Amino acid sequence: MSDQAIAVRLPSPGTYAIDPAHSEVGFIARHLIGSKVRGRFTKFEGTIVIADPIEGSTVEAQAETASIETGVQMRDDHLRTNDFLDAPTFPTLTLKSGRLTKVSETEWTLAADLTIRGVTKPVEFDVEYHGAGPGMQPGSEVFALSASTEVDRRDFGVSFSGVLEGGAIVVGNKVKLELEVEAGRQD
Numbered sequence: 352m353s354d355q356a357i358a359v360r361l362p363s364p365g366t367y368a369i370d371p372a373h374s375e376v377g378f379i380a381r382h383l384i385g386s387k388v389r390g391r392f393t394k395f396e397g398t399i400v401i402a403d404p405i406e407g408s409t410v411e412a413q414a415e416t417a418s419i420e421t422g423v424q425m426r427d428d429h430l431r432t433n434d435f436l437d438a439p440t441f442p443t444l445t446l447k448s449g450r451l452t453k454v455s456e457t458e459w460t461l462a463a464d465l466t467i468r469g470v471t472k473p474v475e476f477d478v479e480y481h482g483a484g485p486g487m488q489p490g491s492e493v494f495a496l497s498a499s500t501e502v503d504r505r506d507f508g509v510s511f512s513g514v515l516e517g518g519a520i521v522v523g524n525k526v527k528l529e530l531e532v533e534a535g536r537q538d
Contacts (some may be wrong), residue, residue, distance in 0.1 A: 360402045362483040362494040367534035369397040369412060370493070375531040376414050380504075381431045381523030384411035390421035390430075392444070394533055399534050410463065416441060434503075434511040449473070457481070461498060467507035476500045476530070486535055498530040 377391040397412025416438040419430050431438040449462040459478040464471050476498040483494035504510075504526050511522060 359480060359482045360484065361405055361480075362403050362534075363492060363536070364403045366537045367399045367401060367494070368537050369395070369399065370533045371395060373533035375395075375529075375533075377529045379527040379529065381387055381525070385523075388421055388426075390419060392416075392418045393420050394418035397446070397532075397534075398537075399532075406451050406453070408448075408451055409527050410446065410461070412446045413443045415443055439466055458495060465502065465507075467504075468509060470507045472502070472506050474500050476528075492536040493533055495531075495533045498532070499527060501525055501527045 366458045370528060371394075374387055374395075375391055379387050379389050382388045392414035395412065395414035395418075397410060400409045402408045403423040417431055417438065419427055419438075421430070430436055433440075436444075445466040447462075447464045447466075449464065450460075452460045452526075454460055457480050460527065461476040461478050463474055465474045465478060466472075477500065479497045481495040481497070483492060485491065486493040503524050504522075507526055
């Protein structure tokens with residue numbers, strides 16, 4: 352294989368739905384001295400409208416805060432409380448895109464508004480585009496991408512500040528958001 356970049360096919364213009372069976376909305380946060388706690392939201396949906404030119408494309412997505420899952424029920428229950436996501440008051444996290452900028456053949460930057468606990472802040476996702484092609488159903492089209500960003504949870508009103516004896520912080524302030532997306536054409 353040559354050192355030249357292989358052209359990756361962009362999705363055709365149209366409306367695509369995020370496929371929750373083949374996608375994931377995840378996060379990583381530090382705990383105590385620095386171990387990583389990984390979690391995800393199990394209920395989410397979104398629509399991606401691919402434009403021509405592709406830089407005009409848009410994304411709107413949401414995840415149900417009560418669907419947070421880290422593998423530890425006691426921690427999950429705590430994350431749903433007012434200390435963190437306050438799921439009864441703020442049942443969804445939302446993402447609405449702004450600008451899409453090409454970095455390379457497979458790398459993009461997505462500027463978006465992220466809303467957590469009713470607080471909306473601009474964020475930038477690093478996007479790795481994996482390509483487009485035929486789906487499982489005859490005549491269907493899908494595409495896939497990975498995206499990540501890091502946010503300070505305090506910017507969104509998630510200000511739990513547990514500190515142990517000796518000053519160890521229970522939860523780090525920085526949270527990495529990781530998205531794995533497969534989307535199928537709807538029109």
